[in-house]
Amino acid sequence: MGQIECSLPTMSWDFETEPEFQVHLEWMDDFVRKEIFPLEVLDVSHDQLRELMKPLQEEVKARGLWASHLSPELGGAGYGQVKLGLMHEIIGLSPYAPFVFGNNAPDSGNAEMLALGIEASGRNEQRAKWLNPLLEGSIRSGFSMTEPNTAGSDPKLISTQALRDGDQWVISGHKWFTTNGSIADFLIVMAVTNPEVHPYQGTSMIIVPRDTPGVTIVRDVPTMERPEVHFGTFGGHTEIIYEDVRVPYENLIGNEGDGFKLAQLRLGPGRIHHCMRWLGQSRRAFDMLCERAVSRFSHGSLLAEKQTVQNWVAESYAEMSGARLMTLEAAWKIDKFGADKARVEIAAIKFHGAKVLYNVIDRAIQVNGSLGYSCDLPLESMYRAARAARIYDGPDEVHKQTIARHILRKFQLSDPPSEYVPARRIDAARKFAEILEAL
Numbered sequence: 255m256g257q258i259e260c261s262l263p264t265m266s267w268d269f270e271t272e273p274e275f276q277v278h279l280e281w282m283d284d285f286v287r288k289e290i291f292p293l294e295v296l297d298v299s300h301d302q303l304r305e306l307m308k309p310l311q312e313e314v315k316a317r318g319l320w321a322s323h324l325s326p327e328l329g330g331a332g333y334g335q336v337k338l339g340l341m342h343e344i345i346g347l348s349p350y351a352p353f354v355f356g357n358n359a360p361d362s363g364n365a366e367m368l369a370l371g372i373e374a375s376g377r378n379e380q381r382a383k384w385l386n387p388l389l390e391g392s393i394r395s396g397f398s399m400t401e402p403n404t405a406g407s408d409p410k411l412i413s414t415q416a417l418r419d420g421d422q423w424v425i426s427g428h429k430w431f432t433t434n435g436s437i438a439d440f441l442i443v444m445a446v447t448n449p450e451v452h453p454y455q456g457t458s459m460i461i462v463p464r465d466t467p468g469v470t471i472v473r474d475v476p477t478m479e480r481p482e483v484h485f486g487t488f489g490g491h492t493e494i495i496y497e498d499v500r501v502p503y504e505n506l507i508g509n510e511g512d513g514f515k516l517a518q519l520r521l522g523p524g525r526i527h528h529c530m531r532w533l534g535q536s537r538r539a540f541d542m543l544c545e546r547a548v549s550r551f552s553h554g555s556l557l558a559e560k561q562t563v564q565n566w567v568a569e570s571y572a573e574m575s576g577a578r579l580m581t582l583e584a585a586w587k588i589d590k591f592g593a594d595k596a597r598v599e600i601a602a603i604k605f606h607g608a609k610v611l612y613n614v615i616d617r618a619i620q621v622n623g624s625l626g627y628s629c630d631l632p633l634e635s636m637y638r639a640a641r642a643a644r645i646y647d648g649p650d651e652v653h654k655q656t657i658a659r660h661i662l663r664k665f666q667l668s669d670p671p672s673e674y675v676p677a678r679r680i681d682a683a684r685k686f687a688e689i690l691e692a693l
């Protein structure tokens with residue numbers, strides 16, 4: 255007897271991870287839980303922490319997983335966004351993991367932007383001076399776009415100017431929320447370089463060493479995440495005044511007017527990585543929710559037996575699964591068609607993912623009661639950090655606007671509505687007139 259031939263068409267879409275890559279993911283999951291989770295609870299300074307991380311970073315490098323978001327020319331593995339997304343889901347389990355895996359913000363995005371700029375401009379000296387040390391982790395960077403006096407959600411309004419004077423740029427402006435600005439070796443400043451044209455063509459990115467005369471580090475802004483006054487520590491969100499700051503023309507990244515293009519290239523895939531890291535965080539909160547539910551007894555039964563708690567388990571699971579699929583689909587679309595073609599998917603998962611993260615942590619705190627609110631569990635700090643996810647890299651409302659505009663563009667005015675039943679009935683009667691008559 256002959257074999258039955260399978261004539262099903264091949265599908266390019268599936269939910270399986272290649273076995274060789276799955277091995278990496280399993281190693282990473284084990285490594286993050288066993289080696290990185292313990293670092294979170296040590297009472298050590300940032301410099302001590304960096305020392306503690308060094309052997310772990312070496313291990314990551316030895317496995318070829320260091321800075322894997324980079325292209326192979328820059329020492330990365332050249333993984334596409336789907337694989338990177340799956341890795342970031344694990345890296346997101348711990349706020350310390352990105353440092354151990356060589357992809358902590360804002361250095362990772364800044365390195366990518368520098369690399370793109372060097373490719374576009376051919377200004378290769380930036381590679382040795384800024385890019386390579388940044389990739390090695392021997393220097394640090396900040397990204398200076400947001401201003402206190404203009405709406406960061408609409409960077410077309412940026413007021414910081416960089417005017418050309420011979421072979422120099424002269425930069426003046428006021429920025430804040432430049433993450434790591436107070437400890438960065440250099441800052442990438444987004445500034446208007448040609449006020450005569452639309453900001454999309456007249457804005458550029460320029461490298462400014464932090465110790466350049468005219469750069470004043472005002473403060474690290476206390477935030478919901480870190481309300482106490484602090485200065486010059488890792489993760490600070492820095493307010494900076496640039497006053498007649500002079501840097502060489504060659505510090506331009508890419509070409510004049512590339513500012514928005516570079517920002518978009520930096521932010522698109524970066525948002526996918528955020529969303530996957532949020533899923534890692536959500537998963538951790540979810541596990542704390544479930545563990546407490548099966549451990550805490552109240553009013554005659556375990557919390558796990560209360561329908562409200564069961565609802566939270568089910569809703570959290572469904573929300574996380576949905577967000578995961580949306581994120582991986584967006585990643586897949588970036589890989590297949592480019593970030594520009596995946597704008598709607600990226601915007602959708604950015605606001606939705608942030609909400610899912612917030613919901614799951616909130617429920618986990620509720621199930622854990624006073625323990626959840628206390629600093630004896632990591633939920634309270636996760637909750638404070640999660641609130642920012644709805645603001646940075648574009649507030650929810652702006653992403654929703656992008657999606658709605660894109661979708662609504664496909665619709666046309668229709669009066670009466672195209673589904674208006676009386677009109678459809680007349681059309682249908684006309685279409686089937688002959689058959690209906692015969693019947």
Ligand SMILES: Cc1cc2nc3c(=O)[nH]c(=O)nc-3n(C[C@H](O)[C@H](O)[C@H](O)COP(=O)(O)OP(=O)(O)OC[C@H]3O[C@@H](n4cnc5c(N)ncnc54)[C@H](O)[C@@H]3O)c2cc1C
Nearest residue numbers: 397398399400405406407431432433642646647648649651
């Ligand atoms: C933790 C954290 C880290 C950050 N790191 C950096 C960094 O490293 N570098 C940097 O340059 N910036 C950074 N930012 C700043 C961030 O990019 C901005 O906060 C963000 O772009 C929003 O800008 P804004 O704060 O000026 O808010 P605004 O633009 O003033 O917006 C305020 C609110 O207005 C509403 N809104 C805005 N537009 C619309 C609209 N079209 N429709 C409806 N409502 C709207 C939204 O609710 C929004 O939250 C960081 C922010 C945070 C919280």
